[in-house]
Amino acid sequence: MEPAIQIAVETVGTVAVVTAVGDIDGNTAYLVEEQVLPLALPGSRLLLDLTKVPFMSSAGLRVLLALHRRVTGEAGRVVLVGLSEEIRDVMNATGFLGFFTVADTVPAGLTLIEGPPAA
Amino acid sequence: MTGRRKGRRMEPLQVIGAFERLAELRDYVERAAATAGLDRKASYRLCLAVDELATNAMTHGRPSPEHEIQLRLHAILEPATLRIVLEDTGKPYDPRQTPVPTNLNLPLEEREPGGLGVFFALQSADEFQYERAGDWNRNVLVVRRVAGDSGTQAG
Numbered sequence: 001m002e003p004a005i006q007i008a009v010e011t012v013g014t015v016a017v018v019t020a021v022g023d024i025d026g027n028t029a030y031l032v033e034e035q036v037l038p039l040a041l042p043g044s045r046l047l048l049d050l051t052k053v054p055f056m057s058s059a060g061l062r063v064l065l066a067l068h069r070r071v072t073g074e075a076g077r078v079v080l081v082g083l084s085e086e087i088r089d090v091m092n093a094t095g096f097l098g099f100f101t102v103a104d105t106v107p108a109g110l111t112l113i114e115g116p117p118a119a
Numbered sequence: 120m121t122g123r124r125k126g127r128r129m130e131p132l133q134v135i136g137a138f139e140r141l142a143e144l145r146d147y148v149e150r151a152a153a154t155a156g157l158d159r160k161a162s163y164r165l166c167l168a169v170d171e172l173a174t175n176a177m178t179h180g181r182p183s184p185e186h187e188i189q190l191r192l193h194a195i196l197e198p199a200t201l202r203i204v205l206e207d208t209g210k211p212y213d214p215r216q217t218p219v220p221t222n223l224n225l226p227l228e229e230r231e232p233g234g235l236g237v238f239f240a241l242q243s244a245d246e247f248q249y250e251r252a253g254d255w256n257r258n259v260l261v262v263r264r265v266a267g268d269s270g271t272q273a274g
Contacts, residue, residue, distance in 0.1 A: 004142065023145075026174040027138035055145065055163075057170045058235040068227045086163040093242070094235055095223045 024060035051082030126197040136188035151194035155201035168243035171236035180209020
């Protein structure tokens, strides 16, 4: 049976680029967590491409919360790319959006994350 | 209290309470929303609501870990509204009794995970009803239709 979500990790320069394809719900959120959290090493830079994630429930928000904590704790940086309007609305309503750096495209996200460190 | 309502009913969907079945529940809601002529955002919010309520029932509703629960979903198209009825055989649980999360403005570092799912569900419908019917929790999400297919005329 085909897995409900596909997750690919590649390295672009100093950035770990994670691409998820599929819905992030109670069935798949743990798979994202298992793949993504270990990448949050000291000073790491992570780009999470969600362009092909049409749906994300609060199970996905919990993973983003865990990721934000881990990355912040390790003095790293994370950027979220390609949030759909609907997912963006939900993140906004829950106050999540303001804590993340977001970009529309992977190249824009790479530029943001490779830029000078935030003051 | 819930007399037999007129309106066009979609064939109900019944599944066991397993996370693998969430996508089927969302697909059903998406089809109902499309038939009712809801826009993309309204359809998404309804899918999210059903997903969160179902996830909640699967996670917290089992009387014991080895106990399977059943979920049943049906949609009723009325001239002015779409009603989505989600029922489960989990422990009695009225989502309206769940406190509204108060930490939505806190920095993420200080958040407690959880509590958001039910919040989304209750926010997603124009009207939300709950009742315990025998062994079933019955959640009813009512969404106003703007235009489009008018279904069967009531009355």
